[in-house]
Amino acid sequence: MPLSMYDASVPVFARTLRNLDRVLAKGEAYARERGADPDALLQSRLIFDMLPLVRQVQIATDMATRGASRLAGEETRSVEDNETTFAQLHARIAAALAHIEGFAPAQFVDSESRAITVKSRRGDLDFDGRSYLFEYVLPNLYFHATTAYNLLRQAGVAIGKADYLGVA
Amino acid sequence: MPLSMYDASVPVFARTLRNLDRVLAKGEAYARERGADPDALLQSRLIFDMLPLVRQVQIATDMATRGASRLAGEETRSVEDNETTFAQLHARIAAALAHIEGFAPAQFVDSESRAITVKSRRGDLDFDGRSYLFEYVLPNLYFHATTAYNLLRQAGVAIGKADYLGVA
Numbered sequence: 333m334p335l336s337m338y339d340a341s342v343p344v345f346a347r348t349l350r351n352l353d354r355v356l357a358k359g360e361a362y363a364r365e366r367g368a369d370p371d372a373l374l375q376s377r378l379i380f381d382m383l384p385l386v387r388q389v390q391i392a393t394d395m396a397t398r399g400a401s402r403l404a405g406e407e408t409r410s411v412e413d414n415e416t417t418f419a420q421l422h423a424r425i426a427a428a429l430a431h432i433e434g435f436a437p438a439q440f441v442d443s444e445s446r447a448i449t450v451k452s453r454r455g456d457l458d459f460d461g462r463s464y465l466f467e468y469v470l471p472n473l474y475f476h477a478t479t480a481y482n483l484l485r486q487a488g489v490a491i492g493k494a495d496y497l498g499v500a
Numbered sequence: 501m502p503l504s505m506y507d508a509s510v511p512v513f514a515r516t517l518r519n520l521d522r523v524l525a526k527g528e529a530y531a532r533e534r535g536a537d538p539d540a541l542l543q544s545r546l547i548f549d550m551l552p553l554v555r556q557v558q559i560a561t562d563m564a565t566r567g568a569s570r571l572a573g574e575e576t577r578s579v580e581d582n583e584t585t586f587a588q589l590h591a592r593i594a595a596a597l598a599h600i601e602g603f604a605p606a607q608f609v610d611s612e613s614r615a616i617t618v619k620s621r622r623g624d625l626d627f628d629g630r631s632y633l634f635e636y637v638l639p640n641l642y643f644h645a646t647t648a649y650n651l652l653r654q655a656g657v658a659i660g661k662a663d664y665l666g667v668a
Contacts (some may be wrong), residue, residue, distance in 0.1 A: 378654045474642030486546045
């Protein structure tokens, strides 16, 4: 079977979110072992003017859900960014997985040439489906999954690249 | 044109390396402005037992060059990890770009089903071309590009996500 836009998006997004979910669970367990409030860890940042861990997870899920919706030609859904606990973030990831895995491969046929516009602080970014996936969604999704990993790793959580890759 | 394995690899790797190259240049300029030795920045780490910036860049280039070679069915080339300066890292990135952009799309036809084995500390990882690209090369390439960005960002370099994405 030749590569399809579906192959390059939904299962890749899902795998990344599941790996993120497991890395987060290790972070939560680590905070509990140390007798710290796990939710304080969610507010950690690499530097004061970068987004905290909780936002890294929220944005990662948004990249996956909006990415799949736009490629399928559907409206993006809006989710409130109101999580303050690990339990709530796990639920957000589960909802994102249910959303993206609800799409059928047929909905992604010809999506490589679909016109997609993303609003950004620097103005509209115009893509076709292929450039949207490979120049925006995937680099952003991995950026936020990696930054979440780096925040936990820097905090001392015993995770390794195999956890991030899901080969552990 | 439907999506091809070439589309999903060589231009994506190249874009990521070029963005990394520009982010590195901003890091070097920042160190010079502060009167610091830029090469000391290359030894910075998020935590003592993570790899330093120089290694993040070396591994990112290896992911791209080995990824393209393996998908094209060629032997991977071995490069010494001996860079100690920004200038040497820019040269390594330029060599990696020349290597991957030397492949023709025709060399990637049917690569989605090519059997590929990667040696890891945990033993052999067995892939087909598709899973190798989407479960190993791309997540690793983005991991190391993002970690390099995070190291520079945490050090105070004035870079933003637009630099990482190459939309600045």
